[in-house]
Amino acid sequence: xxxHHRRRFFSRPSAWYGTVAALCGLVIPAASAIGxxxxxxxxxxxxxxxxxxxxxxxxxxCTAEPTDALTSRAVGDNLQVRxxxxxxxxxxxxxxxSAGLARGDVIYRIGGNNIxxxxxxADQLSIIGTSADTTVNFLRSGRPYRVKLRR
Numbered sequence: 001x002x003x004h005h006r007r008r009f010f011s012r013p014s015a016w017y018g019t020v021a022a023l024c025g026l027v028i029p030a031a032s033a034i035g036x037x038x039x040x041x042x043x044x045x046x047x048x049x050x051x052x053x054x055x056x057x058x059x060x061x062c063t064a065e066p067t068d069a070l071t072s073r074a075v076g077d078n079l080q081v082r083x084x085x086x087x088x089x090x091x092x093x094x095x096x097x098s099a100g101l102a103r104g105d106v107i108y109r110i111g112g113n114n115i116x117x118x119x120x121x122a123d124q125l126s127i128i129g130t131s132a133d134t135t136v137n138f139l140r141s142g143r144p145y146r147v148k149l150r151r
Contacts, residue, residue, distance in 0.1 A: 043070035043079075043142055044086050044106050051088070052118045054125040057101075057149065058094020061085040061118040064106045070142060079142025084108035085121035087138075095128075099147040101138065109137035125149075 046062035053060050064086035074081050084106045090097050101107075108115050110124035111134045128134045133148035 041067065041069040042104070043067055044104075046086055046088065047117075050118050052122045054122045056128055056151065057096045057125040058091035059087050059096045059101065059125075060089040061107070061121050062088050063117040063119075074142065077142065080139055080144055081142075082106065082108040082139060083117070084115045084139070085118040095149050095151060099136075099149050100145075101136070101147060102140070104140070105145075106139040107136060108139060109135075111135060 043066065044064040045067055047065050050063035051060065052062070062085065064084050066081050070079060070081060073079055087096075087101060087103055087105045087107065090101060090103055107121050110121060111127075113120075113124055115121045115124065128149050128151055130151045133150050135146055135148055137144060137146050139145070
């Protein structure tokens with residue numbers, strides 16, 4: 001009888017790397033609720049009296065203003081600085097939350113239209129339809145991301 005080698009679902013090196021990655025995850029500091037490391041100052045703050053709500057998307061917004069923490073690190077860390085709307089609160093059962101938006105994200109483009117303030121963002125989010133996806137571009141910790149929203 002011939003001795004056949006059994007194939008393993010995980011090879012030994014990949015299982016080892018998975019274990020190391022899991023252990024490193026325990027050592028790396030946790031991210032705060034706004035998507036940045038807990039000891040990092042926020043990259044954006046709200047402009048005074050600029051708060052608004054988008055009931056369609058289920059989020060609260062304000063006009064984003066970059067902080068000194070972002071402007072001082074932007075060039076060295078290759079971070080983007082953009083005008084837009086800062087997500088200050090999000091309904092956990094909303095289409096925005098299920099798409100992946102989070103508190104602290106800065107929305108800078110909706111459906112191909114640049115966003116300069118929270119009112120423009122709320123207007124653009126109010127026209128999200130049911131028949132097609134609307135692309136939302138945003139920054140998280142100075143890095144660009146994109147999600148698609150549909151009612």
